[in-house]
Amino acid sequence: MITLLQIILLLLTTASMVFYLGCALCTLGFKRDRPSTALNYNQPVSILISVCGLDSEAQANWSSFCQQDYPKYEVLFGVMDQNDEAIPILKDIVAQFRDRARLFYDLPVRGINHKISNMMYLYEASQYDTLVLADSDIEVTPNYLAAVTAPLSDPNIGMVTCGYFDYDPKSLGAAFAAFGRCFDFIPSVLVARFLDKGIKFAIGPTMVTHKSILEKYGGLQRVVNRIADDYQMGKMTAELGYRVELSDYILNNDCSDNKIREVFLRELRWARTVRLNRGAQYYGLILSYGTVYALLLLFLSGGNFLIISFSILALLTRLIQVLIAIYKFNCPKLLQWLPILPLRDLMSFIIWLKGTFGRQIYWRGRWLEIGNDG
DSSP: OOOHHHHHHHHHHHHHHHHHHHHHHHHHTOOTTSOOOGGGOOOOEEEEEEEOSOOTTHHHHHHHHTSOSOSSEEEEEEESOTTOTTHHHHHHHHHHTTTTEEEEESOOOOSSOHHHHHHHHHHHHOOOSEEEEEOTTOBOOTTHHHHHHGGGGSTTEEEEEOOEEOSSOOSHHHHHHHHIIIIIIHHHHHHHHHHHTSBSSOOTTEEEEEHHHHHHTTOGGGTTTOSOHHHHHHHHHHHTTOEEEEOSOOEEOOOTTOOHHHHHHHHHHHHHHHHHHHGGGGGGGGGGOHHHHHHHHHHTOTTOHHHHHHHHHHHHHHHHHHHHHHHHTTOGGGGGGGGGHHHHHHHHHHHHHHHTSOOEEEETTEEEEOOTTO
16 A cells, blocks of 8 residues: 555656656757857957956966957956965966956955955956856856857847856766756756746856946846845846846866865755745745655655656656756766766755755855845
8 A cells, every 4th residue: 555655755756757857858959059149249348257266277267268269358357355365376367368358356345245246346447348247167168258148149138148067077076066057957947948938047157248238227236245146137137128048158167176065055055045036936846856756765665566666767767867968968977977866866855955944054165144135
């Protein structure tokens, strides 16, 4: 006889399988290699990068922004602490690329969000209307700027944003981070884009927009005291009637120095921020942890052939969805880490559970408390 707990797990597993199938189908529809419309957009661009400390491969990351195949652009680096160990490296980069790179440091704090605080100074110093707000821990290819600005050739698009993950994780923590972004986050964004006929938020590592649009909703000062600046900026852009476009360009984010605890705390920060920004929608994520429910069903199957078969089918559905993501996002080096998938899915479930309560988050060495509006 099937117990009530088994029935609940069967329902949760079934819903999760539907979610996995939706992720797989939307990922299959991701046109990574479609022809670029970059030639239709050649306006000058200001790239703004807020820096705090040294991430893995920092010099290569920062230099890559200065080596773009793009007609006219500038790169502005901003550092808050005048004793930051990144400054000597940034000075070398600016000396190497004098015609396009500038450095600003010892920048007084303007708000709780230190990244946006630095960006405000860079914004004021920037020369061009088209802006790229980029994270400091990503490395880009020479076609990056052309690719991420291309959609702006459509005047209905007010912001462009990108997915990101570590294509070649070299540590367990890096693999945990890559799995969460490649197998869960980007596919779920694609599902949201399909269901909502577009996305209404942005993703922090790259946000491309116009100064004129930023000014319409009050500029960067609107988000300098918010944690989820990317979510809020994308949301406010969409509320103005513009589309937020997910670029086909996926960023490479080297997470080699990430420890599992760092990944856990970072994703818990995201989870609690999502809950406080999106409310009831957060609790719907309970339907996306099929691996956990299927393994529990196997443990509680009592030898029931149908339950065992259904659980295995659910696990295979998840595996197929993951393999599709690896294929479409062109990241074969994640295959060697596949044995950790059940542990990664279990960690995701625990993070979701902890995210259902509490307001405290850890961010760049600081413990903060999130308000109701993020």
